[in-house]
Amino acid sequence: MIASIMRVARSVATGLLRSTTFALCALIVPACIALLPVLAALRLLGSPWSWSNPWSWAALAIITAAVTLALAHPVATLFRRLVRRWTGIELPDGYRQRPEPVRLATGYWWNGSSYERTRDDAHSDQRMRRAAEPAFWREVLWMPVAAVTVLPVCVAPAAALAGAIVLCLNPSPLAVVAALLLVVVACAVVGVAWRIVPPLGRRLLTGTPASDTERGLREQRADLTAAHDAEIRRIERDLHDGAQSRLVAVGLDIAAAERLIGSRPDQARELLRSARLGTADSLNQLRDLVRGVYPPVLVERGLVPALRALALDSPLPVDVAGPDDLGLASPLAAALYFGVAELLTNAAKHARASRASVTVARQREHVDVVVHDDGRGGASFSDGGGLDGVRRRLAVFDATMELDSPSGGPTTVTMRMPCE
Amino acid sequence: MRIVVAEDQFLLREGLVRLLQAFGHDVVATAATGPEALVALLEHRPEVAVVDVRMPPDNTDDGLRAALAARAQVPGLPVLVLSQHVEHLYARELLADGNGGVGYLLKDRVFDDEQFIGSLERVASGGTALDPVVVAKLLDRPQARLSALTDRERELLSLMAEGLSNSAIAERLHLSEGAISKYTTTTFDKLGLAPDDGTNRRVMAVLAYLGDVDR
Numbered sequence: 001m002i003a004s005i006m007r008v009a010r011s012v013a014t015g016l017l018r019s020t021t022f023a024l025c026a027l028i029v030p031a032c033i034a035l036l037p038v039l040a041a042l043r044l045l046g047s048p049w050s051w052s053n054p055w056s057w058a059a060l061a062i063i064t065a066a067v068t069l070a071l072a073h074p075v076a077t078l079f080r081r082l083v084r085r086w087t088g089i090e091l092p093d094g095y096r097q098r099p100e101p102v103r104l105a106t107g108y109w110w111n112g113s114s115y116e117r118t119r120d121d122a123h124s125d126q127r128m129r130r131a132a133e134p135a136f137w138r139e140v141l142w143m144p145v146a147a148v149t150v151l152p153v154c155v156a157p158a159a160a161l162a163g164a165i166v167l168c169l170n171p172s173p174l175a176v177v178a179a180l181l182l183v184v185v186a187c188a189v190v191g192v193a194w195r196i197v198p199p200l201g202r203r204l205l206t207g208t209p210a211s212d213t214e215r216g217l218r219e220q221r222a223d224l225t226a227a228h229d230a231e232i233r234r235i236e237r238d239l240h241d242g243a244q245s246r247l248v249a250v251g252l253d254i255a256a257a258e259r260l261i262g263s264r265p266d267q268a269r270e271l272l273r274s275a276r277l278g279t280a281d282s283l284n285q286l287r288d289l290v291r292g293v294y295p296p297v298l299v300e301r302g303l304v305p306a307l308r309a310l311a312l313d314s315p316l317p318v319d320v321a322g323p324d325d326l327g328l329a330s331p332l333a334a335a336l337y338f339g340v341a342e343l344l345t346n347a348a349k350h351a352r353a354s355r356a357s358v359t360v361a362r363q364r365e366h367v368d369v370v371v372h373d374d375g376r377g378g379a380s381f382s383d384g385g386g387l388d389g390v391r392r393r394l395a396v397f398d399a400t401m402e403l404d405s406p407s408g409g410p411t412t413v414t415m416r417m418p419c420e
Numbered sequence: 421m422r423i424v425v426a427e428d429q430f431l432l433r434e435g436l437v438r439l440l441q442a443f444g445h446d447v448v449a450t451a452a453t454g455p456e457a458l459v460a461l462l463e464h465r466p467e468v469a470v471v472d473v474r475m476p477p478d479n480t481d482d483g484l485r486a487a488l489a490a491r492a493q494v495p496g497l498p499v500l501v502l503s504q505h506v507e508h509l510y511a512r513e514l515l516a517d518g519n520g521g522v523g524y525l526l527k528d529r530v531f532d533d534e535q536f537i538g539s540l541e542r543v544a545s546g547g548t549a550l551d552p553v554v555v556a557k558l559l560d561r562p563q564a565r566l567s568a569l570t571d572r573e574r575e576l577l578s579l580m581a582e583g584l585s586n587s588a589i590a591e592r593l594h595l596s597e598g599a600i601s602k603y604t605t606t607t608f609d610k611l612g613l614a615p616d617d618g619t620n621r622r623v624m625a626v627l628a629y630l631g632d633v634d635r
Binding site: 276279280283284287290291296297299300301305308309312313 | 473474480481504505507508509512526527528531532557
């Protein structure tokens, strides 16, 4: 009996606390209107404010607008946090994820939306863009909407109780009956009043699927730009420092040999030999470069045979299973190939696996590639890590990557590449 | 020797022909595509063929496929495959029939003309010539079936995979030919290769080294 009374009392108290908190949060715009008496007081003190002066209304409107704009994001964030804490419902804010600006080969900074001269410019541009997003205006709109919906509903229980207390200050039979009625009303609505916020918030405070898609595309574009840039810089550097300069040296050797061939044939022969070794070296470098851009077996045979060739070169014993002919477009095949290469490297280097397997299966609308190793597990998509890089590159093709790697192993990674 | 050259790039093809002629060989036919190569190989039955892996019409591994198809019809037809890159996978495919008479080298090996002609002659006489790059990659791989071998026997096997003869190996390792043939016998025994089952034991040993033979 006592326990159930306690339980009811606790739930009433909780409901009262929650609805009052939401009411206070929603009070902010009306509080600006409550500035009216403040302004009236100022008038008495000699300020130019008066009911008849239109400029006074303008001042009030400006103050209200400024407070609304300044507090929209913090207030909306507060609502989201409270809703998550009390109901577990997530209300995603719908703002675009802004990647950390990256410096490109041109010297400019790319922040996912625009190219800026300095890192600070890139950051401040991101802040500006944040204020221009639909998500921000949704939050601004939420302020007055909450004032006319959340505020009256959520303030009701507390107002009813306060009314009852006021009535009891001058007890008369009528007042007591009215007070009791108010208490009954308060108890009846206290459990449900605050629950108006989650459904309203879900309508008005979260992003739409379309804006989520757009956000995803922007992220991918930024990733892709950065990845391509890094790749092109690597190729340029490798060509410039490697094959190109070696070929120049070969040319010099041959020129010197030409000059010496009549007078000192032995030296000329030595130079020609050095030229020959130089060409072989440049060829080796070009070969490594090509392999890094697009593995030759992938061109010649396709994904599964290329993975077999990769497995043969791996320090681990790797079993590869799958159909030779997948009918997969070559960019998709390359993304999967480099993903598997990264995973096998991880398995050998970090997971200390003793063996691994790669299974490729073609379904009707996607290709699944499963990489399994018996290593010590504990792999994660930590930011900036190799696995995260693979996932981001796959995301460009709408491919997904699932990781199952409990500490102690084993590790299984499933990549799913959609295709026609 | 009567040689067929299959290479799609004109300059390289002419260069190869000139090089072979300079060494006194007879180039009986040239081919610039995979299907042409297959026809030339089957029609001329050369003593050895030099075939590029990547050729038209698909510009994938047409040359390699032509060589494998020709060897399927004429077992042991000697083929030296040249490529811009060497793959363990392709080496295994070439050696898989166990007949010998195959080589697989990087194109740059032609720079060292004498060694290149040496490899070509070895292939023509039924031996093998694997590029040192393939062999070096293999050395890095721990393989259960090779764990019984001593370091010296592994070394021997890797030189055998490159295609060197016993006397050449003896010279490389500064050992007598007698010692080499003794090591060769123990290596064959450890790999379970019987002396008289009608296959080329040197090729089979190399295949074992490539990790492909289940016997």
